[in-house]
Each structure stands twice: as C-alpha cells, then as structure tokens.
Amino acid sequence: MNIEEFRSGVQEWLAQHDLTPGPDHSLDSQVAQLARVRRELYDAGWMRYGWPAEVGGLGGPAVLRAVLGEEVATRDLAEPGIYSMIEVLAPTMISYAPPELAAEMVPLLLSGAEQWCQGFSEPGSGSDLASLATRAEPRGDDWVVNGQKVWTSLAQYSQRCVLLTRTAPGHGGITAFFVDMDTPGITVR
Structure with missing residues (x-):
C-alpha cells in the first residue's frame, strides 16, 4: 500500500x-x-x-x-x-x-491494552544522559536498581517503564531495563 x-x-x-x-x-x-x-x-x-x-x-x-x-x-x-x-x-x-519479549509486549502498547512510560530524566540533570546517576547492579540472576527519575510522563497510568540506568562508566555503560511498574520499590508520585 x-x-x-x-x-x-x-x-x-x-x-x-x-x-x-x-x-x-x-x-x-x-x-x-x-x-x-x-x-x-x-x-x-x-x-x-x-x-x-x-x-x-x-x-x-x-x-x-x-x-x-x-x-x-x-x-x-x-x-x-x-x-x-x-x-x-x-x-x-x-x-x-x-525478539520473543518484543513480540509479546509491543502489541500490548500498540493496541492500547497497556500504557508505558520512559524513565530517562533525573533530578538535577534533566535529560542529560551523560550524567545518568540511577544505578543498576547485578545480584545473582537479578538486578538491583537505585535512583530517581523525574518528568516520567504517564507513570501513574503505566503498566511498564523503559528505564535507563548506569551499569558502567561512559556512554556504553547505559542499560535500558523494561520494568513492571508494580515492582516492589517503585514509587510514583
């Protein structure tokens, strides 16, 4: 077409x-x-x-x-x-x-069945990803994330978040996690 x-x-x-x-x-x-x-x-x-x-x-x-x-x-x-x-x-x-995760999740977003948000901006640095301070550290098979995000549009309506974290120094040390918003430790305010 x-x-x-x-x-x-x-x-x-x-x-x-x-x-x-x-x-x-x-x-x-x-x-x-x-x-x-x-x-x-x-x-x-x-x-x-x-x-x-x-x-x-x-x-x-x-x-x-x-x-x-x-x-x-x-x-x-x-x-x-x-x-x-x-x-x-x-x-x-x-x-x-x-690919299997994308195949399962993208239709949920496109169809309106879910709302997602993006956890990029941080207090004091806005969208300057070079100064990203939210950290993710491996613990066994899991990751522990510590930090804060701001201006996370629609977070209060979202089932999931694409969350950017610092996992190593430099530009190559930024890792995106796909996080369920009802994960223990996440607070939306």
Whole structure:
C-alpha cells in the first residue's frame, strides 16, 4: 500500500468511525481517550501498519505510522505528545529487547491494552544522559536498581517503564531495563 492509498483509507475509516473525545479534558480523560483511539485503530488494522510482522505489525514503511499520527492529531482525537510516545518506546523494544519479549509486549502498547512510560530524566540533570546517576547492579540472576527519575510522563497510568540506568562508566555503560511498574520499590508520585 502506498502512502496516498494509506492516507485515503485512514481518512475514509475515520470519517465512518466516531473517535471524538468527550467534553472532559482532564489528564484521566486524555489517557482513556488515547487507549480508546489506539484500541480502535489497532482492531481496524491501521495501528499495525509500518510495524514489522514479528511484533504483530502489517509491515510497510515507517512513514505510514507518521501519516496515521498526523491524521489522529489533525482531528484532535488524541493529545499528540502522549500519542507519539509510542514512537520512542516501541522501536526501543524492537531494537534492543529479545525478539520473543518484543513480540509479546509491543502489541500490548500498540493496541492500547497497556500504557508505558520512559524513565530517562533525573533530578538535577534533566535529560542529560551523560550524567545518568540511577544505578543498576547485578545480584545473582537479578538486578538491583537505585535512583530517581523525574518528568516520567504517564507513570501513574503505566503498566511498564523503559528505564535507563548506569551499569558502567561512559556512554556504553547505559542499560535500558523494561520494568513492571508494580515492582516492589517503585514509587510514583
């Protein structure tokens, strides 16, 4: 499917399916609307274009995801910032996680069944990853993580977090963990 056919198909589908948000614009409502939009688009197949088949996608170029996001944003169906977090979190999972984990988890995010957050920024250093202070140390088969993150958008709604930690000095010493948000020791405030 080429880009114009895709855009036309999305526009036609959106014209036939009312995904208009309700009158409440609270954060709770925005997150619920985001899940609703992702679920409807996923069930109709649109949310799966531009993603590899290995993670439940329907293939095609990644630009199809941008076209879909543009159509969603221009209709004010979901807040663009929180909608676009998928473009950071899913590709990270696809590129760096074991393939079986990505195959299991990415559809949960794309379909709206789960919300994820990113644990990158830290107090006193913002998004400067060179100064990353949250540490992860191996203990047997487990890792113990100590540190604090800030500006973790949607953490209070998220089931999982892509969490960046320091495991060794330098740029090569940054490790991303995929963490369940109900893990003992995690506090969201």
